[in-house]
Amino acid sequence: MLITLIRRELLDNLMTFRFAVAIFIMLLLVVANTAVLLKDYDKRLASYNTAVKKNRQELLETKTYSAGHISLNRAPNPLSIFNIGLDKRLGNEIWISYVYMPTLWDANKHGTDNPFLNLFTSIDLVLIFQSVLSLLALIFAYDSLAGEYERGTLRLVLTHPVGRGYILFAKYIGAMICLLVPLLMSILLSLILLTTSPSISLSTDDFLRIGGIVFTSLVYLSLFYLIGMLISAMTRRTSTALMLAMFVWGFLVPVYPNMILTAVETAPKIGTEASAYNQIKQIWEKHDREQKQFLANDAFPGDDWDFNLIGTGYSFWGGEDDPLTLHYYDYTGSHLETLEEKYELRVPHAQNYHHFLGTNIINTVERAWLIRKPALETIYLQPARIGRMLLKVSPVGLYDGATEAWAGTDLKSIQDFFSAAQRHRRAIVNHFYDKEIFASRKWFTADQGAVDWNTLPQFSFQRSDIGTNAKRALPDLFLLMMINIILFTIILLIFVKSEV
Amino acid sequence: MIWHIAKRELYDNLNSLRFALATMLLLGLMLTNAITHLREHPERVQKYRDAVAKHQSLLTSHAENSLYELAQQGPGRLYKQPSPLRFCAEGGETFLSDHAEGGYHRWSTDTLKSFWILVYPSVTPNVDNVHPEVTKVDWSFIIGYVLSLIALLFTFDSISSERERGTLRLTLANSIPRHTVLIGKFLGALISINIPFILAVLVNLLVISTSSNVHLGTEAWERLGIIFIIAILYMCLFLVLGLLVSARVQRSAVSLVILLLVWVTFVVFMPGTLASIAGGSASSGPTRGFYEYSWQVHNELSAQYRSRRRNASENSTQKVQSAGEYVIKDAEQQERLHEERLKQRIDQVNRARIITRLSPVTIAQHLLESFAATGFERHLQFLENVQSYARQFRVFIADSDKADPESLHILGVRAGMSEKPVSPEAVPKFEDALNLSKDFNIAATELMLLMLFVVVLMSGAYLAFVRAEV
Secondary structure (H helix, E strand, C coil): CHHHHHHHHHHHHHCCHHHHHHHHHHHHHHHHHHHHHHHHHHHHHHHHHHHHHHHHHHHHHCCCCCCCCEEEECCCCHHHHCCCCCCCCCCCEEEECCCCCCCHHHCECCCCCCHHHHHCCCCCHHHHHHHHHHHHHHHHHCCCCHHHHHHCHHHHHHHCCCCHHHHHHHHHHHHHHHHHHHHHHHHHHHHHHHHHCCCCCCCHHHHHHHHHHHHHHHHHHHHHHHHHHHHHHHHCCHHHHHHHHHHHHHHHHHHHHHHHHHHCCCCCCCCCCHHHHHHHHHHHHHHHHHHHHHHHHCCCCCCCCCCCCCCCEEEEEEEEEECCCCEEEEEEEEEECCCCHHHHHHHHHHHHHHHHHHHHHHHHHHHHHHHHHHHHHHHHHHHHHHHHHHHCCCHHHHHHHHHHHHHCCCHHHHHHHHHHHHHHHHHHHHHHHHCCCCCCHHHCECCCCCCCHHHCCCCCCCCCCHHHHHHHHHHHHHHHHHHHHHHHHHHHHHHHHCCC | CHHHHHHHHHHHHHCCHHHHHHHHHHHHHHHHHHHHHHHHHHHHHHHHHHHHHHHHHHHHHHHHHCHHHHHHHCCEEEECCCCCCCCCCCCCHHHCCCEEEECCCCCECCCCECCCCCECCCCCCCCCCCCCCCCCCCHHHHHHHHHHHHHHHHHCCCCHHHHHHCHHHHHHHCCCCHHHHHHHHHHHHHHHHHHHHHHHHHHHHHHHHHCCCCCCCHHHHHHHHHHHHHHHHHHHHHHHHHHHHHHHCCCHHHHHHHHHHHHHHHHHHHHHHHHHHHHCCCCCCCHHHHHHHHHHHHHHHHHHHHHHHHHCCCCHHHHHHHHHHHHHHHHHHHHHHHHHHHHHHHHHHHHHHHHHCCCHHHHHHHHHHHHHCCHHHHHHHHHHHHHHHHHHHHHHHHHHHHHCCCCCCCCCCHHHCCCCCCCCCCCCCCCCCCCHHHHHHHHHHHHHHHHHHHHHHHHHHHHHHHHCCC
């Protein structure tokens, strides 16, 4: 009996004009956007590859440790085609140095071309499912019960010895199968396009992740179908149900996310960071005093930080100071290819000084990091978290959050990269300590041979494994499923108690 | 007779669920918009005033030191005046810089200092922005997205449902021409949407104008009037589209499905997709490459200068002259490079903007931006103002230098220029003027395009309804 009911539903829905139109538009959108997104991904990948090559080359041309500029690049995520998340937006090049702790807020963008292009919104496949398929789900649902009331066919069905729960269930399953058709078709179509592209190679894990996205999409669609069914069960008139369903869709999908984030201030609280910034500055000023003291106590030329070592090459002093991101550091170094003979006497003093300086800077960075980390958390992460939480009142927010987590373009996955960068910095610092590089001659001069950069610890970053992705996606997914179950129960109660 | 039909349509709508829901939705959005504007706008104005005051005091101190210093340091940062109508259209202002840099220091040697050039800083708020992406609820969002959806929901069944119920046949049995019916229905729907819309707009403006922090001048009200008319025109577009589909399609459910899918495609997806197609077609090159290139150009010039100086005799005036030439030429070259890059970027965006005009929502948004004095076109106007001010400033420097008899009249070096202080009042002030008629000229094409869309759809709806079988 269940099978018969499901088949009836299927035929009812599949053989309609609206279904054909929906599938046509859906596929059109998916193909057009996948092509555009693929091109964009190729461009980002190319720019990533050039950046990596260029950074490596620049590093190899440097001959002293202090002048070495180690930059790490974040590769674009191929799954960003499904949900772009923060992948394209946040910085993807970070400078690794002993003088500061690298974070997301210190990153730059390699090959940032036209900044005006940010004026245009970016689109991903999840956005298509989110708006078009949810609309389709509501359109399938609005007349599922109300239409049968009106036509009187419900009475007919109920004359058979079938439980009302059965009928409801059959309707639900039938509609879900119908919704699965466009969803799977578009996913498969975009996968075909993805696999034919030479720049993207998807691993088994990636396919599992895409599976996760498909499953989440299905749960999301079922939620909208159930919302439509609830409206249909409550109103009993198709025209009212349709109107109500459209307004609910309009409110949940385009209006609510934008409205709530406009109404509630979630932008970073610029200005709250003043005290933390001053503390960090004080820590660095202490370092500065200690440095001056060291130079004053040194037997040799006194107060000059580069000890007037003269040869071919240059010495440099650098620093940066950005109150908005609590970014503060300074450093010195030199890149001397040769050294004049008469300054040889000063070299041990310089070595001694750089040894002191390196150690002191690293300690200063650690102390400053203790303040900077919680401050960044309150300024940037907390408001963002509140914003995401508010979004999750609407199923759209839950769906977006879950798919972002599956694709690995959410904030946590991006932060993984920066934690890896921090670990890499620690590894380099440890390497410097172990090999006593701060105290070595190669720190500031290359007159007795250049640095072999290949001995440095190598950086490797793997995107988080599928288990981690799943763990991050599950809370939102479970919440979506729970709302589904609650809605289904409510519909069942209403339907069972209603008079036909 | 038209009024009779319109009235019937109006009464039908006033009692309906959609009318109540539309009113609630629009009121809620407009209130959110007004409250957010009241929260944000005073801060923005304060920030602008502080920045301008700071820049003015810097300029004064340079002028009081000497003419040379004023000429070398330049006018400093020039700020863009925030628009009081930003609640109408956000226009991506967060992605556009709020100033141009007119005092860019590049290099100095022991005898020479680089002259100021005009550069155009870019903002990338994205890099440290971890909060979820959001479209600000401004009028352009409310009109572009919500109002268009509501317009479709008011008209999708206007003809098809009558056909379903059979009342259409009854109406047409009387001696009423079909176009009268169509126009009557159109007017009825137009009036019934305008009731909640005008209500919401009035509430919004009431909240905004009663606050003492935000002041709307006469010109702002004129602009608001134009924006309102554009909103109505845009609304008509979707009403007519609804009528067109409704007339062609037998069942109202099918008509709604088609309309909604068309809406989603044109309103939600087309702007983004088209922009990425057009914007991605040409890259203006990475930033780092640009700075390397400009540095290389500078180095070539300074090498030339150095070799020339070596050849030059010890005649001091000649030496000063060649140094002055070098500094000025370097400034000109560098400024041209920056300007070329800016032009390249603007061209790329303009190409994308032209293509996105295929979507009516983008046209409406561009129009709203133009009249709210925000967004890209406004930014271009600001840059134009900045450039003309820079010319004015340079002329002022040259003229005041000529007025000093002790000066050698060789711009670019301290030795060749007047060392006398300048009265700060005499220095031209940067005025970021807004000009309604200019905005109107820029917007004219898009206004025409929107009207064209409406007329085409209107005639389409007429033809569809005249030939439709009842």
